[in-house]
Amino acid sequence: MQPSNKILITGGTGLIGQELSRKLLHKGYEVSVLSRNKKTDAGIKTYHWDLLNNEIEKEAIETADYIIHLAGANIADKRWTEKRKQVIVDSRVKTAELLYNKVKKSKSRPKAFISASAVNYYGTLTSDRIFNEEDPPAGDFLGETCRKWEQAAKRFEESGVRTVIIRTGIVLSGKGGALAKMLKPVRLGLGAPIGSGRQYMPWIHIDDLCNIYIKAIEDKKMKGAFNAVAPEHTTNKEFMKTLARVHNKPFLAPNVPAAVMKILLGEMAGLLLKGSRISSHKIRSAGYKFLYPGLESALAQQTEKNIM
Numbered sequence: 546m547q548p549s550n551k552i553l554i555t556g557g558t559g560l561i562g563q564e565l566s567r568k569l570l571h572k573g574y575e576v577s578v579l580s581r582n583k584k585t586d587a588g589i590k591t592y593h594w595d596l597l598n599n600e601i602e603k604e605a606i607e608t609a610d611y612i613i614h615l616a617g618a619n620i621a622d623k624r625w626t627e628k629r630k631q632v633i634v635d636s637r638v639k640t641a642e643l644l645y646n647k648v649k650k651s652k653s654r655p656k657a658f659i660s661a662s663a664v665n666y667y668g669t670l671t672s673d674r675i676f677n678e679e680d681p682p683a684g685d686f687l688g689e690t691c692r693k694w695e696q697a698a699k700r701f702e703e704s705g706v707r708t709v710i711i712r713t714g715i716v717l718s719g720k721g722g723a724l725a726k727m728l729k730p731v732r733l734g735l736g737a738p739i740g741s742g743r744q745y746m747p748w749i750h751i752d753d754l755c756n757i758y759i760k761a762i763e764d765k766k767m768k769g770a771f772n773a774v775a776p777e778h779t780t781n782k783e784f785m786k787t788l789a790r791v792h793n794k795p796f797l798a799p800n801v802p803a804a805v806m807k808i809l810l811g812e813m814a815g816l817l818l819k820g821s822r823i824s825s826h827k828i829r830s831a832g833y834k835f836l837y838p839g840l841e842s843a844l845a846q847q848t849e850k851n852i853m
């Protein structure tokens with residue numbers, strides 16, 4: 546039985562938050578969620594926050610031993626207009642600042658603040674270079690977003706709270722997210738590389754990602770940024786080909802031209818057309834052993850469980 550530490554998860558209603566909550570409850574933790582909508586879920590208390598009015602239910606902060614900050618407007622849901630970009634930044638940065646300000650006023654301090662970030666911190670650059678945690682942030686929109694997001698999280702560090710930042714790759718889950726979107730054409734027998742297909746796609750199985758968050762709670766030596774990506778480096782072409790094979794579908798279609806993606810998605814297309822290689826060395830050196838280090842087994846597990 547694990548100590549009954551109380552974990553507060555912002556954005557805990559999302560893809561990662563729901564799975565992480567399930568695993569934490571299974572391990573004996575008490576989980577509560579901070580959401581813009583007040584609703585109750587079996588076993589999980591939902592607290593409300595109102596970002597426009599800078600409000601968080603007081604009890605949420607006072608009872609939290611650990612805060613995990615996952616909240617953020619989905620980057621792939623809508624076209625990146627200037628307005629949408631601001632929502633993407635504010636929903637991560639202003640929320641982290643609001644949490645910090647409320648913690649500062651509270652009598653209690655969390656034992657750790659653990660924040661999501663993304664491997665987009667390093668920018669999207671198709672090359673053989675392997676980026677690690679020492680590399681600087683990129684100057685593109687998502688690189689800047691991650692820099693501001695991490696800077697807001699680091700205010701906790703400056704006030705003496707252990708702070709861990711999880712720079713996450715594309716999360717593979719049978720319950721939604723990027724994999725569900727990529728699977729649609731594959732199921733129709735239209736699996737194809739996007740653009741040149743040579744761009745890297747740093748990915749991680751959702752079970753590994755949740756285990757890394759749990760390690761960040763339990764391993765007091767963990768501090769600072771960690772890349773959360775599988776050790777295997779996969780190009781877009783290899784990814785799409787493996788996905789088609791695992792689903793017994795053909796991989797015949799010609800590459801989807803970059804120009805089509807740009808027309809369909811605008812600036813967001815860069816996310817799919819370019820991609821960097823990211824190192825998993827630091828998290829492995831911290832003692833984390835991946836359940837799914839390779840893509841084939843990661844995708845096969847989702848089909849075996851019949852959740853895709």
Ligand SMILES: NC(=O)c1ccc[n+]([C@@H]2O[C@H](COP(=O)([O-])OP(=O)(O)OC[C@H]3O[C@@H](n4cnc5c(N)ncnc54)[C@H](OP(=O)(O)O)[C@@H]3O)[C@@H](O)[C@H]2O)c1
Nearest residue numbers: 556558559560561580581615616617618619636661713716
């Ligand atoms: N999934 C991935 O492949 C991936 C990869 C890299 C990084 N990440 C990062 O990991 C975090 C969690 O990812 P996820 O896939 O679980 O995301 P998700 O399914 O889109 O859920 C994010 C949650 O954030 C909250 N949220 C959405 N818009 C918001 C807004 N405008 N203001 C405040 N809160 C808002 C929502 O909770 P309520 O509606 O309950 O408020 C939502 O359930 C995100 O910050 C994401 O950028 C994810």
